[in-house]
Amino acid sequence: MYKTPKQKMSFYKSKKWRELRQKTLEEQNFECQECKRKGYVTLNDPTKHKTLDVDHIKEISTHPDLALEPTNLRV
DSSP: OOOSHHHHHHHHTSHHHHHHHHHHHHHTTTBOHHHHHTTOOOBOOTTSSOOOOOEESSOTTTOGGGTTOGGGEEO
């Protein structure tokens, strides 16, 4: 379902994804979970160009059924 770059881009531009992404950022306090696990806390800094990503733990190309599953996401 999300195997080609065009399919992935369409998904990441969808309203459902954008809303879930924002909700995930808020629920995880805009903190990088990997940095937090290592004892660091990295917050989104609006003065920098890089923003925090919301990643799929299990990739959507191999697990399309988990594309919008909140437990499959981390900041």
